[in-house]
Every structure is written in structure tokens, then in C-alpha cells.
Amino acid sequence: MAGQSRCGNDCDIAVIGGGVVGLSVAYGLASRGLAVTLLDEGDVAYRASRGNFALVWVQGKGIDLPDYARWTMGSAAAWKNFAETLRRDSGIDLALEQRGGLMACLSERELEDRTAQMSRLHNAAPDCANVETLDHRQIKELLPEIGPDVVGGTFCRHDGHVNALRLFGALHEACLRRGIAYRPNAPVEALVQMANGFRIATPSGEIRARRLVLAAGLGNAKLAPLVGLAAPVRPQRGQVMVTEKLAPFLKFPLGTIRQTDEGGVMLGDSKEEVGFDTGSSHQVLGTIAAHAVKVFPLLAGAQIVRSWGALRVMSPDGYPIYDRSVSCPGAYLVTCHSGVTLAAAHASTIAEAIATDIWPDAIAAFSARRFGDVPAAA
Amino acid sequence: MNCDLLIIGAGPAGMAAAITARQAGISVVVADENPAVGGQVYRSVETGPLVQSDLLGADYSSGRELAEVFAASGAQHQSGTTVFMIERTQTHGFTIGLATSERARMVEARHVLIATGALERPCPIPGWTLPGVMTAGAAQTLLKSSAIAPEGPTILAGSGPLLSVLAAQYARAGVKLAAVLDTTPRGNWLKALPHLPGFLMSPYLLKGLKLLREVMSAHRIIRHVSALEAVGEGQLSGVSVVASGRTFMIPATTLLLHQGVVPQVNLAMASGVAHVWSEARLAFEPALAPDGETTVPGLFIAGDSAGIGGAQAAQARGLLAGLAILDRIDPATRASRQTQRSRAEASLARSLRGRAFLDALYRPAPQFRMPADDVIICRCEDVTAGDVRRLIARGTQGPNQMKAFTRAGMGPCQGRSCGLTLTELFAKQTGRSPQQVGHLRLRAPVKPITVGQMAGLADAEQRD
Amino acid sequence: MFRRLLEPSRQVTIFVNGQALIAAVGDTVAAALLLTGNTRFRHTAKSNSPRGPYCGMGVCFDCLVTINGEPNRQACLALVQEGMEIMTGAAAPKLAAYKRA
Numbered sequence A: 001m002a003g004q005s006r007c008g009n010d011c012d013i014a015v016i017g018g019g020v021v022g023l024s025v026a027y028g029l030a031s032r033g034l035a036v037t038l039l040d041e042g043d044v045a046y047r048a049s050r051g052n053f054a055l056v057w058v059q060g061k062g063i064d065l066p067d068y069a070r071w072t073m074g075s076a077a078a079w080k081n082f083a084e085t086l087r088r089d090s091g092i093d094l095a096l097e098q099r100g101g102l103m104a105c106l107s108e109r110e111l112e113d114r115t116a117q118m119s120r121l122h123n124a125a126p127d128c129a130n131v132e133t134l135d136h137r138q139i140k141e142l143l144p145e146i147g148p149d150v151v152g153g154t155f156c157r158h159d160g161h162v163n164a165l166r167l168f169g170a171l172h173e174a175c176l177r178r179g180i181a182y183r184p185n186a187p188v189e190a191l192v193q194m195a196n197g198f199r200i201a202t203p204s205g206e207i208r209a210r211r212l213v214l215a216a217g218l219g220n221a222k223l224a225p226l227v228g229l230a231a232p233v234r235p236q237r238g239q240v241m242v243t244e245k246l247a248p249f250l251k252f253p254l255g256t257i258r259q260t261d262e263g264g265v266m267l268g269d270s271k272e273e274v275g276f277d278t279g280s281s282h283q284v285l286g287t288i289a290a291h292a293v294k295v296f297p298l299l300a301g302a303q304i305v306r307s308w309g310a311l312r313v314m315s316p317d318g319y320p321i322y323d324r325s326v327s328c329p330g331a332y333l334v335t336c337h338s339g340v341t342l343a344a345a346h347a348s349t350i351a352e353a354i355a356t357d358i359w360p361d362a363i364a365a366f367s368a369r370r371f372g373d374v375p376a377a378a
Numbered sequence B: 001m002n003c004d005l006l007i008i009g010a011g012p013a014g015m016a017a018a019i020t021a022r023q024a025g026i027s028v029v030v031a032d033e034n035p036a037v038g039g040q041v042y043r044s045v046e047t048g049p050l051v052q053s054d055l056l057g058a059d060y061s062s063g064r065e066l067a068e069v070f071a072a073s074g075a076q077h078q079s080g081t082t083v084f085m086i087e088r089t090q091t092h093g094f095t096i097g098l099a100t101s102e103r104a105r106m107v108e109a110r111h112v113l114i115a116t117g118a119l120e121r122p123c124p125i126p127g128w129t130l131p132g133v134m135t136a137g138a139a140q141t142l143l144k145s146s147a148i149a150p151e152g153p154t155i156l157a158g159s160g161p162l163l164s165v166l167a168a169q170y171a172r173a174g175v176k177l178a179a180v181l182d183t184t185p186r187g188n189w190l191k192a193l194p195h196l197p198g199f200l201m202s203p204y205l206l207k208g209l210k211l212l213r214e215v216m217s218a219h220r221i222i223r224h225v226s227a228l229e230a231v232g233e234g235q236l237s238g239v240s241v242v243a244s245g246r247t248f249m250i251p252a253t254t255l256l257l258h259q260g261v262v263p264q265v266n267l268a269m270a271s272g273v274a275h276v277w278s279e280a281r282l283a284f285e286p287a288l289a290p291d292g293e294t295t296v297p298g299l300f301i302a303g304d305s306a307g308i309g310g311a312q313a314a315q316a317r318g319l320l321a322g323l324a325i326l327d328r329i330d331p332a333t334r335a336s337r338q339t340q341r342s343r344a345e346a347s348l349a350r351s352l353r354g355r356a357f358l359d360a361l362y363r364p365a366p367q368f369r370m371p372a373d374d375v376i377i378c379r380c381e382d383v384t385a386g387d388v389r390r391l392i393a394r395g396t397q398g399p400n401q402m403k404a405f406t407r408a409g410m411g412p413c414q415g416r417s418c419g420l421t422l423t424e425l426f427a428k429q430t431g432r433s434p435q436q437v438g439h440l441r442l443r444a445p446v447k448p449i450t451v452g453q454m455a456g457l458a459d460a461e462q463r464d
Numbered sequence C: 001m002f003r004r005l006l007e008p009s010r011q012v013t014i015f016v017n018g019q020a021l022i023a024a025v026g027d028t029v030a031a032a033l034l035l036t037g038n039t040r041f042r043h044t045a046k047s048n049s050p051r052g053p054y055c056g057m058g059v060c061f062d063c064l065v066t067i068n069g070e071p072n073r074q075a076c077l078a079l080v081q082e083g084m085e086i087m088t089g090a091a092a093p094k095l096a097a098y099k100r101a
């Protein structure tokens, strides 16, 4: 049972949030020998980890922040080992594939813009991912089913994807096997700092922890100010569809079309500012489908078996926020949008930084102080 | 094809609502995925091969009259048309997605009535995915629409009124079953007893006794069956049975399962309608106002998708919903519909009498709802009860997190074959009520449409 | 195994896995196949186990067959038509299968 682990109501460190970010950090902390309690909400929650597109994606990341380009690249490079360790710790294979990824462009104009962006990024962070521009013919050689409307695209060989639901499940299993005390149905309502740690109030009881990590996704916005941190994150909706299972035909993922290891083709994913609304709409789904049909005309005949809307955890500039509290020492904040891509970095570098309380240069750029003043503890 | 009222389902509830609404001359469209009107109970009632015979019983024939009135009502019947989503518009109306095998489109309607009926409760027994195992409802559908019956050793197993109805229909057709296996738990009789008076005054009593006589004289009935297993290598070859403590095997090429019916909830849940768990009927039912309106204003539900009540109740509920919709459109003339309303209310009350007795008597035993660990519960993704129990023990919070971890409910049937089982497994193991556990979140499109059809929806939007 | 209780009034010819077959107007594809003794309509993509019609009313998606080149059609909802070509036994379709669609 989940409750039988070595640390329950009193622990070294509490991680708040059971999405992939919280789980990755908790897994990294437990692997470093800390007694971790992981607090999560119930079955119905905003949980991007259940609805994401599962890309381990590098190209185009960090256009305005070279540190983020490096950070992403580092995580992608660490993913192979991470997946292997996680497989050993959980018994679950994540179906990681890093054979490159393509952004398909449907007009010359789009292709030019995209190419210009990629070279700007390359100039800012020359040590990072190399992105090639391919024309229609070159893409057709790689993906014979591509449609005539695809004029070209940008390809990066560091891109890839995983089975995101198995990542989610494997992190859970590995955390439990590493002795983490998992406390579901325990939404954190209040945080109070005391002489030697924190009191964490949930409807299912109080927990004491010497230190704590906020990794509650969209929930961080409310929790952070309680411990002298700021998490100005907002929801951004993405709608996704998946088709019936097809025989494998896609050798590598596209930015908005990928075939899962199980065979379904995922079509994504919109970027909508609609607040806390996880619904879907035929206009948006229709637009996504229309784009997919232009890229792979034969897909028009495939049946959509499910669709969903999920909320991204977005900071004002879209980059992660990693912070430690000045006014409440021992409180940390970890939140980001690309939690799948960054899972490897969260389980290693971030977990190490928190475990040792030594903040490496690589993450210095990601403090919320870049957005202005950080409030004092409530 | 925009309209005042769009009805989904052309069974007794949908047809009755359409007829009622058409009295006031409003425009009504009725969409149904089947090729002809009738729904499940009156399937093929207009043109089926058995409409002239009395094999299917008097109740079936009464559906013909309804179908005739419906055909003359002026409601537009869209057959072979699946409704895959209902969205609310800004202007207090609805946009409804309709798909035929050729194309999908969105139409607008001021009011919507969901009358999609029931589906059979999942019957997860060992081997229920073997070819040759079907539901009793499937077999009855084949009988009604094509006059087809099983040949070779056939077993009918389970509990519920449909079991006797089908057995009697087969008896009349000269089809002999290898056995009828009654899984009704012994103790149910005692629990049903307090509801007996209502049943004695209901139309079910006489019908039930007559059916029972027919069934008993034609087929071998084995009662007190407490376990069933479908056996075979890639194909059913027999059924292993435990009855009154004895275990034995009956060879069979067809096994027809039934454990009662439950409301179809996918479209309503995906449209945001709140549902509540019925402990008496072990199913989720929409939260409805007395006139059939859901928690989504302007969206109504009638018939078995409102709660299982049978054909007569469905028809009465359809009529009442039709009247309520007319009241919304033209409140001034509400009083003129009072007589009709009272009559329908009385008819509904009459047809629901005796229902509580049937609910208690035919309440399926727990082992037929929450099977042993090695039994598949999600047919689409091959997830077993054991997979689910193990993860519940690991702290998995509920059906939605379970779906992420196991893929249960992710296949094309969208949880129709495993949703209730998941909820009940959670409730049992965690001590919460099924209401607290909740149901898998359901979403549009509630039936698959192609990527091309979906893409067409965006094109149409741009043209406007 | 299934049989007809009545002789059909109007007939059509369909092709099941290339073999010509007589069916009745008004039959679903599932009914027509069951009458030939065929209960194994498809194989699951996940475990490659055989499946056939279960619910008979469009709920379970276990009756999927290829109809006139279109993969994964529900046999219990589709009506037979003169000259219809039906293929059983398929698992996950190839993308190229949608050429006809």
C-alpha cells in the first residue's frame, strides 16, 4: 500500500503535486536518499501530465533565452539514460524514440520565417541543436505519405517522443518502489513555516516536512505566495485528438502529428487562452484536423476515437520557473511547460540542486525575479 | 437544416416527443444512427421480416402504430446519422454535430432532446471476449431485423426481464436453447418482497407469468447460477457453470449474456449534464427536472437514457419532454396542454409501478459486475480487473487517473464497456460510494468520425 | 452459428473475403457474416486475439470489418448492399488502406 513507506506525516521533504514535474523531482530526491512525501489532488484535477503531446522536443526552444535552449538540449540528451533507469526502477518501458523531429511548413512564407528563426536561435546558442531546412522532395524521401501542400520543413535530429502516459505511470511506480509516501486526495490548502520546517494542511490531515517543493502545476500560483515565492502561471488550453490504431507509418514525430508506439496517431495541439476550461470545440478540432489532412492526405480516412482538452502550465514568457525562497528557507518552486522534455533534467539537476541546496548556474536564469518583485511570505 | 428541436434517437421516447412537438408546428429533426425508426425495442418495426407475425409479442406490434404516427408527423427523420457532439452556442442554443458515413456537419437547434436509450450492462465474465459470446440484446436485434436465430447449442445466461422475453420469442420460433442459466441471486427475492404490492398492480405481473410459462415449457432452466466462464480456443466451445454449488460444463457455440440494461450516458455526460448514481439500479442517471430538463438549460433527456423504465415509460417521458419544450417556446399556451400532460404523467406513473420490484429482483450479483483479477474488463484495451485493483492499491485516485495508467476506457467504445465496472471496482476497494468515485470523463466526439470529416467542420466554418 | 427463420424476400450478392455470398436486403453486415458461420470478424491491435460482434448495437466496436476498402467499419450498423466487398480478420490498418475512403 502507498501509505506503508518509511515516511508519512513527518518527512525530510514534501513535494506538492503529482504530475510529471512533481513525480520527476520526487523520484530524483528519493534516489538521493531523502525521505519524500508526495501530495496530490484527487481524480478530477487540472493535470497536464494526462493530456500532453508527449514530445521530447528541442528545435525552436529558447528563441529569446539561450539558457533555455541549453537546458532543453541537456535534458533531451539525458533522456536515454533517464528512460533506462526508470525502466529498471519501474518495470515499465517508455517507448522513447529520438530519431529526429520535423516541423512541416505549408507555405514558402512559413518555411522562410521558420528557417530564419532557427538560424537566429543557432546564432544565440551555437552549442545547441542543429536544425536543417528540408524541401518537399527531401521530406518525401523520409516520409513518402507526405502531401503536396507541404513545401518543406525544419528537421532536428535531437527531437523525439515517448509514451507520455507510460512515463507518468512509470514515475509513479518508481517513486513507490523507492519508498516515497504517496498521499493522493490531499489537495494542499495551507502552508505555514515553523522553527524547523513546514506545516502542510490538507483535508485528509496535516503533514510536517523539513523542506518542501512546490510542483503543483497551475496550483502553484496560489501556493507560492504562502512561502515567499511567486508562480505567475496561467492555463493555456491545448486540444488534441487521437485516431484508431494504424500500422506504423511515421518514422519520427512532427510537431503536431505523431504516431504512438501503440499505433494511434495524435493530432495536436491548439494554443488557447480560455482560462480554466478543459472542454473542446469543433472549430478548433476541425482546424487541427484540416492541417493534419494537408500534411498527410490519407489520414482523412482514419477515424478519430478520442479528443481532449488539457491546460498547459504557462509562465508569462513560457519558460520554466525554478526558485528557492529567501524569506522561507527550505521552500522551492519547480514549474514549467515542457514537463515531459524536461523530466530528465528535473530528476537529476533540479533534484540535486534541491537536495544539496546548491543552485547551479545552469538554472539561475529561471528565477521568477525576471518577472519583477517576489512577494514576501504571507 | 437548422431547427427548433433536435431529437437524438428514434425509439419510443424520441418518436413520442417529435409527434408532440410537431402538434404545435415547430420544426423537428430526429437523428438516429440506425437505418430505420424504432430504437432497440421497436427495431425494424416498420419493415422488419417479422412485423406480420406474432412471434415478437403484442408489445412489439404496438410500436407500429407509433411509428406510423411519427412518419406522418412532419418531423424530419435523419436515419443512419450519428450525433457525435453537442455544443452550446452563445445565444442559448446548441450546435450539434451530425455524421453520416459520407460527411459530418454542424446544425443549430434551439432545444435538444437526448433519447438515446439504454445499453446492456457490461457482463465481464472469464472469456466474454471470445467470438461466439454475445449479448442477449444482440441476438434479439438479429431476430427483429433479420429473423435470424442461433443454430447449434446455444446458452442464454444472466438475469433480467429481457432474458425471459428472448427465451419466449425463441420458443415461439421453435428455437430450442441448450440451457437458460439464471444468475438471479437467491437472496434477491427476499429483498424484492417489500416492493411486491406495486408489482402486483403493474402490467408486468401477467406478462411476466405468461412469459415464464412459455419459457419453462420450451427450455431447460438452471437457476441459482453463481459463476459462468466462456471456454474455447479463439472461439467459444462451451460454458463452465457453477449452480447451487455444483460445477459443470455445457458445450455451446453461442453464449448470450445479459445483466440488465443501463442508460446510455456518453452523449449527455460529454455535453456537461450532471449525473447521479442510482444505488437501486446500479448505474449513473442524469439529474433531471420532472419535465426532463437536464442541468444544461434547454437540453432534455427522455426514455431509458433518463433512467430505465421500459418502452411505455419512455413514450410517456418523451411526450412530457415534448410538452415541456413547447412550454419554453410558447409559455402563453401552456395551459392548453394540461390535459395531455396529466394523461402522460398518469401513464408514466402506471408504467413505473412495479419497477422497484424488478430492480431489486434482477439486481446483478457482485461477481458478475466486479469479476476476478484475471478477467478482462476493458475489451478495447485488454485491461483486466487485476490491473485495476493493483493500481487502486497503489493509490490511484479514480477512473480518470486509472485511464492514464492502464488505458482502460481509451478505446473506440469510449468506456461504454468498462465505465461502470471501473467505478464499482473503485467504490468497493476504497469504501467510497460510486457517486464519490464518479465516472470516466467522457468527451466529444462520442462516436468516431474521420479526420477528414472533422476537417470539413473547420472548412464550413470558414465559408460562413 | 445462426440460421434464418424465414426465406428472405429480396436478395443481394456480397463478397466476403473474395467469396460471393447471398444476403437479404435489410441484413446488417454482421448478420450476413454470422449466417455463414463466421464469428471471428477481426483481431485486436493490442494482443492479436480474435473478436466478433458482442453488443449488436454499435456500442462495443468488436465487430469491425473492412467494407469496400474502408477499414474498421462497424458491421452491426452497416446494411448489406449489392456488390459490397467485406474483408474480415484485419488488425491495425495501413495508412494506404484509406486510399479508397
Ligand SMILES: Cc1cc2nc3c(=O)[nH]c(=O)nc-3n(C[C@H](O)[C@H](O)[C@H](O)COP(=O)(O)OP(=O)(O)OC[C@H]3O[C@@H](n4cnc5c(N)ncnc54)[C@H](O)[C@@H]3O)c2cc1C
Pocket: A016, A017, A018, A019, A020, A021, A022, A023, A039, A040, A041, A042, A045, A046, A047, A048, A049, A050, A051, A052, A053, A054, A055, A056, A057, A186, A187, A188, A189, A215, A216, A217, A218, A219, A220, A223, A237, A238, A239, A240, A268, A269, A310, A311, A312, A313, A335, A336, A337, A338, A339, A340, A341, A342
Ligand atoms: C496539450 C498539451 C501538450 C503538451 N505537449 C507536451 C510535449 O509534447 N512535450 C512536453 O515536454 N510537454 C508537453 N506539455 C506539457 C507537459 O504536459 C507539462 O509540462 C507537464 O505535465 C507539467 O507537469 P506538472 O506536474 O507541472 O503539472 P500537472 O501535470 O498539471 O500536475 C500538477 C499536479 O499538481 C496537483 N496539485 C495542484 N494543486 C495542488 C494542491 N494544492 N495540493 C496538492 N496537489 C496539487 C494536481 O492535482 C496535479 O496532479 C503539453 C501540455 C499540454 C496541455
Ligand code: FES
Pocket: C052, C053, C054, C055, C056, C057, C058, C059, C060, C061, C062, C063, C064, C074, C075, C076, C077
Ligand atoms: S457488435 Fe458491438 S459495435 Fe457492432
